[in-house]
Amino acid sequence: MNGSASNAARPAGTHQGTHARRCSVAVAAPARPGVADHVAVNALFAKLAPYATGEPNDQPFACMIATLCAGGGALPDWLGLDPAAFGCLLEHHFSGFRLDSPPCPGRMPDPARNDERRELVELMLMDKAGDSPSEVWMAHVVAAGCMGSDHLWQDLGLWRRADLTALMRRNFPALAARNVKDMKWKRFLYKQLCEAEGIYVCRAPSCEVCTDYHACFGPEY
Numbered sequence: 009m010n011g012s013a014s015n016a017a018r019p020a021g022t023h024q025g026t027h028a029r030r031c032s033v034a035v036a037a038p039a040r041p042g043v044a045d046h047v048a049v050n051a052l053f054a055k056l057a058p059y060a061t062g063e064p065n066d067q068p069f070a071c072m073i074a075t076l077c078a079g080g081g082a083l084p085d086w087l088g089l090d091p092a093a094f095g096c097l098l099e100h101h102f103s104g105f106r107l108d109s110p111p112c113p114g115r116m117p118d119p120a121r122n123d124e125r126r127e128l129v130e131l132m133l134m135d136k137a138g139d140s141p142s143e144v145w146m147a148h149v150v151a152a153g154c155m156g157s158d159h160l161w162q163d164l165g166l167w168r169r170a171d172l173t174a175l176m177r178r179n180f181p182a183l184a185a186r187n188v189k190d191m192k193w194k195r196f197l198y199k200q201l202c203e204a205e206g207i208y209v210c211r212a213p214s215c216e217v218c219t220d221y222h223a224c225f226g227p228e229y
């Protein structure tokens with residue numbers, strides 16, 4: 009059993025430029041910042057929005073970047089990407105935008121969990137939609153969020169669970185389609201890893217009669 013298997017049962021700037029793909033309406037207004045300093049989150053989100061290039065991942069990445077820069081969520085520095093990849097992401101989704109300071113609240117990824125992150129990335133990329141290079145960044149960011157201890161949408165710095173469900177269905181459609189019972193996403197991903205290795209940690213014959221039902225399927229807020 010490797011790192012992933014052992015975790016299976018656990019819940020574990022402001023100018024308006026002229027970029028051709030820019031589409032300010034692509035980013036919707038936030039509903040729930042999810043961190044104490046929601047004023048700072050909303051302010052950065054509002055700065056990012058006019059630079060959005062019109063891709064569906066603009067909105068979730070704007071939420072994640074704004075939340076991380078305000079010290080919320082659980083993502084490591086640079087959204088868990090290397091700085092060069094973060095720069096590419098920023099230019100791809102918010103062309104011409106420059107952050108006032110690096111998105112680095114001082115959180116380092118745990119090197120002891122590198123294998124676990126890599127397996128999660130591989131799981132997602134196996135079923136990526138193939139519509140955008142953004143899917144690769146998203147896989148790495150979602151895997152980094154899985155290292156947090158809260159609900160995945162909260163650890164990612166999103167503002168509602170529905171945004172996580174939407175991005176999973178959009179970026180990794182075949183994988184997301186297997187979550188037929190709307191299982192909590194972090195639990196679902198680890199369960200996929202276990203099943204791929206032939207490891208079955210569920211002790212009940214079915215979810216409906218399992219005492220862990222609410223841990224796997226309960227509300228996430």
Ligand code: SF4
Binds near residue numbers: 209219220221222225
């Ligand atoms: S609720 Fe279902 S998936 Fe979760 S531990 Fe029980 S049997 Fe397994």
